[in-house]
């Protein structure tokens with residue numbers, strides 16, 4: 001097997017999806033501990049704090065208790081390399097999260113044992129379903145009283161429409177929590193707060209028939225467990241690898257992230273069964289991870305990670321081949337060859353310069369605005385990966401400057417921040433307005449804050465008569481010109497220079513569509 005095939009086969013690239021407060025951050029921290037990426041629990045939170053010291057606008061993130069940025073964490077575990085892509089936590093950032101989920105091979109869903117399936121989990125699950133992303137489930141906070149486990153599985157099955165295959169099963173819950181049974185190996189892992197960090201640290205019995213188990217948990221509890229297991233085995237499905245990989249079945253684990261209980265059982269199963277990078281579609285052909293030539297696509301841009309240097313980092317997911325520092329690759333959008341120098345990896349909490357990277361890995365490429373979300377990079381031939389869309393925003397505001405002399409700065413700031421993808425920036429053909437579109441209202445606050453903090457521009461956002469936007473496509477140049485003339489009042493240009501119809505009302509949009517035959521009005525723009 002080639003180096004590329006071997007390295008690709010040991011990669012596990014995934015994201016955690018959950019409703020805020022279910023325990024994503026805590027679980028991330030524990031997973032990193034197993035990878036030896038951080039020394040002490042709590043580092044993820046303290047890392048958040050030290051990052052916000054670097055970039056002040058993150059103070060907003062802390063104030064609101066949300067995670068605006070997402071990052072990438074890589075750690076080795078049991079001969080595998082795990083890449084964990086963080087998804088932004090707030091509901092406003094659906095589009096951002098969507099794009100992160102296009103860059104992973106599988107997902108881990110965290111559910112609070114007391115709350116069950118929550119609204120945001122449902123939305124994220126819908127996104128995963130678009131690509132049949134395989135999903136494992138961790139039911140968290142077992143150290144607290146929660147819902148009946150069988151009812152929870154029923155809820156996952158009926159609300160999320162995915163079959164459950166419990167892999168571990170809880171013995172009690174809350175005050176009565178005694179441990180979990182591994183339904184595949186038969187092992188019983190006792191819950192011992194303050195321990196349980198590793199297998200070596202835990203009391204493990206080979207099966208529920210071990211006489212010592214009864215001594216530890218008592219005969220009544222053991223009898224109860226036996227009854228319950230019988231019920232579970234009768235009512236649920238055994239783990240089926242093919243169904244899991246097809247996104248039709250989710251293996252379920254129970255545990256307590258904060259106590260690091262049940263986490264290693266999850267991680268062991270995850271590195272064994274979660275998919276390695278799989279082939280990806282481009283506009284011309286499918287690309288297999290084992291191909292020797294480097295390919296990848298950009299799913300996220302982060303501007304001004306370090307305001308001192310005004311740098312911008314494009315996050316590229318590698319789909320095939322080997323990346324070596326300084327190599328050249330074609331950028332699909334421009335067709336030009338670009339040198340990929342100064343790539344970063346996000347091992348542990350520091351950014352480090354990487355020398356090599358493989359399929360499934362994510363690298364951060366420094367640039368000054370030359371790279372956009374959706375750009376593909378490829379060695380040897382120009383390839384465009386598909387499926388990384390920009391959605392039409394649903395909310396619009398006009399930027400208003402307090403100091404008119406700062407117009408240039410404002411334009412630059414809006415254009416650069418919109419490159420990150422959470423907001424979109426439009427300039428009407430017939431006015432000097434600067435219009436910002438977003439999927440959630442919070443975005444306008446974030447942008448106003450960052451404009452002030454990073455560009456020294458005091459701007460506010462006021463309502464504007466735009467209900468929705470559609471990208472215009474028409475292959476017939478004459479028709480397009482005619483359309484432009486007739487509709488100039490409602491047309492604008494987006495940050496990438498594409499023509500957009502800014503509809504004052506939905507009715508207006510409908511009429512305009514009816515009148516313009518041969519012109520397409522698109523609700524998403526695939527990054528070309």
Ligand code: G4P
Nearest residue numbers: 020021022023024025026140141142143144256257258259
């Ligand atoms: P999130 O990233 O999904 O939003 O959740 P996060 O990990 O921040 O966890 C949310 C809260 O739930 C935190 O409490 C965290 O300590 C707690 N938590 C996580 N896992 C468990 C668990 O297994 N059992 C129990 N009982 N609690 C858990 P907090 O009070 O909001 O924050 P903190 O002050 O404890 O850090």
